[in-house]
Each structure stands twice: as structure tokens, then as C-alpha cells.
């Protein structure tokens with residue numbers, strides 16, 4: 482991924498800007514896949530987040546400055562996270578393959594219920610984003626990810642699955658895709674409250690890329706204005722030479 486130029490990443494950032502929130506991280510990952518964004522959209526959410534952690538590390542280094550607010554007293558916590566520590570090892574892959582992702586199986590309620598399913602991906606998240614309310618979105622997600630469901634060997638509709646089976650399915654999905662929910666165990670220095678906070682690598686990387694793109698465009702603007710260079714000429718300079726010219730312009 483280090484073979485890609487700043488110009489490539491600037492393009493990926495730009496393509497991501499006009500997209501729905503669920504697909505923005507996939508647009509950023511697109512240059513890393515031969516089949517582009519479509520391939521990134523078909524990664525499970527955990528696989529996608531693992532790629533985002535690797536990319537974030539390659540572009541901005543292993544440290545991540547993050548902030549959180551204590552839910553009890555609103556104290557601001559600032560912390561330095563280590564991206565390699567947040568990167569979990571991938572769980573072993575099951576045998577059965579699907580056109581995209583993998584088919585997984587679950588026996589629930591004393592094996593009365595049998596389900597085959599796949600893990601949610603970004604295309605699923607984008608599709609359910611328009612559904613109003615958590616319950617409707619959850620049902621829509623199950624409808625997309627459950628491939629087959631049966632009760633006592635007879636087919637059963639996803640909407641007819643009891644809450645205990647749905648809960649078992651949610652747990653099986655979480656265990657098969659642990660990187661999908663990175664949680665940080667936090668303790669408030671002011672009031673001692675302890676809680677778990679989800680670390681959202683998509684949000685973090687997109688924010689870092691936005692900042693980086695703004696800084697790069699500022700540099701292009703100043704050098705283009707001072708020397709009459711084109712954007713391509715400015716971007717073709719190494720960061721060190723660009724910085725030296727900027728020093729002279731600002732002197």
C-alpha cells in the first residue's frame with residue numbers, strides 16, 4: 482500500500498466524500514483491491530475494520546490520539562491508542578465458501594432451529610441505513626444475512642425466529658467477526674466510573690484523512706499561487722521538497 486502516491490489517496494478521499502456513511506470507508510479502501518470498492522463492500526465489517534486499521538497505520542503511523550467523554554460526569558478523557566494492539570487475530574475460517582463472504586451454521590434452542598448465515602458487510606449496512614428504527618433495521622439485516630432457517634427441519638421465516646434464537650445468532654456473528662466491535666475499557670480519572678467504549682476505526686481514519694487532505698490542498702494552493710505550478714506538479718514533489726519550498730514562500 483506504500484506504493485500508492487499521495488495523489489492516489491487524495492483521489493480515494495475525494496471519491497469517499499460524496500458517499501453514504503456506511504460506504505465511505507470502502508471508497509477509501511478501494512485502491513487496495515483489484516476489484517475496487519465493490520470488493521471492499523463485500524468484506525465482513527470486522528475484515529473491513531482490520532484493513533482500515535492496517536491502512537491507518539501505514540498512512541499515519543501506529544499511534545492514534547483519541548478522546549472520549551465520561552458518561553457519568555462528562556469529563557474529557559484523552560488517550561494514545563496503539564493500532565497494532567487493537568488489531569485482533571482473524572478467527573479460523575469455516576470450510577464452506579460463498580460467492581462473497583463465508584457461509585456459517587448455527588444450531589439453536591437444543592438444535593430445534595438450524596440456520597445458515599453470512600456475516601454483515603458494508604453493503605448490508607448501507608442498505609439498512611434507510612430503515613427507520615432499530616427493530617426494523619435489525620430485521621432487515623437478518624433478512625439479508627440469514628441464508629436458510631429451519632425449525633424441526635421445516636423452513637421458517639426469519640421474521641418468525643424467536644428472540645432467543647436471534648440473540649444466539651447475534652452472538653455467533655460477533656464471535657465469527659470479533660474485529661467488528663473493538664471496545665476500550667475506560668476509567669474516568671475524575672469520578673472513577675468504568676465503562677466500555679466502542680472504538681470506531683472508520684470514523685477515526687476518515688477524520689484523519691479529512692485533516693490530511695485539507696493540509697495537502699492548502700500546500701497545493703500556496704505553491705500553485707506562488708510559483709504558478711499545477712496541482713500535479715506540486716503533488717509530484719516529495720513531501721520534504723514541498724516543505725522546503727513552502728518555507729521559502731512563507732519566509
Ligand SMILES: [Zn+2]
Pocket residue numbers: 551552553554555556669670671672673674
Ligand atoms: Zn466521570
